[in-house]
Amino acid sequence: MFSRRQLLGAGAALVSTSAWGKTSNMGLPDAAVMETAATQPPLRPSSGPDYQPVVTLNGWTLPHRMNNGVKEFHLVAEPVEREMAEGMTAYLWGYNGQSTGPTIEAVEGDRVRIFVTNRLPEHTTIHWHGMILPSGMDGVGGLSQPHIPPGKTFVYEFDLIKSGTFMYHPHSDEMVQMAMGMMGMFIVHPKDPAFMRVDRDFLIMLNAFDIDPGSYVPRIMTMTDFNLWCWNSRLFPDIDPLVVSRNDRVRVRVGNLTMTNHPIHMHGYDFEVTCTDGGWVRPEARWPEVSIDIPVGAMRAYEFDAVHLGDWAIHCHKSHHTMNAMGHDVPTFIGVDKTNVARKIRKLQPEYMPMGTAGMADMGEMEMELPDNTVPMMTGWGPHGPIEMGGMFSVVKVREGIASNDYSDPGWYENPPGTQAYEWTGELPDFARAADRS
Numbered sequence: 407m408f409s410r411r412q413l414l415g416a417g418a419a420l421v422s423t424s425a426w427g428k429t430s431n432m433g434l435p436d437a438a439v440m441e442t443a444a445t446q447p448p449l450r451p452s453s454g455p456d457y458q459p460v461v462t463l464n465g466w467t468l469p470h471r472m473n474n475g476v477k478e479f480h481l482v483a484e485p486v487e488r489e490m491a492e493g494m495t496a497y498l499w500g501y502n503g504q505s506t507g508p509t510i511e512a513v514e515g516d517r518v519r520i521f522v523t524n525r526l527p528e529h530t531t532i533h534w535h536g537m538i539l540p541s542g543m544d545g546v547g548g549l550s551q552p553h554i555p556p557g558k559t560f561v562y563e564f565d566l567i568k569s570g571t572f573m574y575h576p577h578s579d580e581m582v583q584m585a586m587g588m589m590g591m592f593i594v595h596p597k598d599p600a601f602m603r604v605d606r607d608f609l610i611m612l613n614a615f616d617i618d619p620g621s622y623v624p625r626i627m628t629m630t631d632f633n634l635w636c637w638n639s640r641l642f643p644d645i646d647p648l649v650v651s652r653n654d655r656v657r658v659r660v661g662n663l664t665m666t667n668h669p670i671h672m673h674g675y676d677f678e679v680t681c682t683d684g685g686w687v688r689p690e691a692r693w694p695e696v697s698i699d700i701p702v703g704a705m706r707a708y709e710f711d712a713v714h715l716g717d718w719a720i721h722c723h724k725s726h727h728t729m730n731a732m733g734h735d736v737p738t739f740i741g742v743d744k745t746n747v748a749r750k751i752r753k754l755q756p757e758y759m760p761m762g763t764a765g766m767a768d769m770g771e772m773e774m775e776l777p778d779n780t781v782p783m784m785t786g787w788g789p790h791g792p793i794e795m796g797g798m799f800s801v802v803k804v805r806e807g808i809a810s811n812d813y814s815d816p817g818w819y820e821n822p823p824g825t826q827a828y829e830w831t832g833e834l835p836d837f838a839r840a841a842d843r844s
Contacts, residue, residue, distance in 0.1 A: 681707035
């Protein structure tokens with residue numbers, strides 16, 4: 407039914423789909439599709455003002471075509487399969503083959519025309535969250551426009567009158583469609599290429615799902631008791647790192663479409679908050695942080711100079727949000743001797759393993775049997791053992807000499823002698839005594 411061609415060269419996963427032959431869709435721009443959960447290289451501007459393109463962690467940027475001075479994009483709302491982590495796939499709703507949907511990038515002053523094709527089993531719309539535009543383009547079904555029926559394509563067209571970081575999501579059956587993963591980011595770059603310029607620009611969408619172990623489809627009626635906390639519908643240890651070169655000026659944009667706030671904390675640095683949903687923060691109004699709380703339905707962007715080499719954790723500071731698929735009704739067994747009861751249980755279930763008596767750290771090393779399509783509660787290994795994290799967690803990797811267009815994982819950082827915590831064995835090692843003499 408669909409013809410596919412490579413857009414980004416051999417081995418790339420971004421392909422173009424021309425639907426329904428040469429009939430009603432002949433005038434539509436290609437609907438590019440992403441078939442992998444890996445971070446894709448940024449799309450450099452090919453016309454108009456220059457800008458530093460964003461890098462969407464475990465995501466991608468939607469290509470556009472120019473038509474008489476208008477930038478045209480094609481979004482397809484459809485059921486998708488998303489690899490949330492190795493060994494776990496979710497059946498979600500999204501855009502152009504993925505949840506979250508592709509990032510849209512344009513420039514302040516551009517006129518955009520966005521074709522939205524609905525391949526869902528129910529009607530939908532798209533709301534352009536935070537953008538200033540005509541009421542009829544705002545995307546609230548029944549209020550500002552008719553709902554988009556299944557099989558139909560609607561057109562949104564408006565001018566981008568301000569730069570900043572925005573989001574998109576449905577305003578049709580919103581509770582279901584957002585709970586199923588329908589959301590994405592819309593970046594409008596300043597028309598002045600020198601304004602707020604950075605060397606690396608990363609994009610994270612905070613989202614959450616309630617998916618029972620062994621199952622594939624989110625429970626859409628959940629209000630607060632989610633069990634999978636994601637960045638761009640991805641879980642640690644399979645969230646890609648933020649790779650930067652030493653002395654780069656780095657921006658991290660974080661949007662939140664979950665049902666709770668998230669205090670995002672980055673190790674090794676302080677930073678300044680430079681942008682909110684409302685626009686850029688004037689230099690005299692910026693404030694320093696090491697953690698920034700991202701409210702529900704909001705965006706915050708912060709910047710720092712990458713002067714400290716190393717592997718630096720970045721994560722939500724709500725401790726349950728750095729865990730995967732955990733049950734919230736598990737009793738606490740710390741300090742409880744379960745030896746006798748474990749012996750009795752093993753008579754019925756020989757594989758039974760008692761856990762929790764001394765905390766849950768053993769979960770990071772165990773490889774206990776799990777239901778199919780289930781990711782461990784905490785997993786991931788670093789150079790010194792289990793990292794014991796999951797969910798909303800990644801690593802900022804600062805290295806010397808990273809090329810400007812290189813975002814590949816440089817591997818683990820090797821701490822220079824004298825810069826790593828060590829075991830006390832009764833006397834100071836040579837490097838510590840040498841430091842004392844200096």
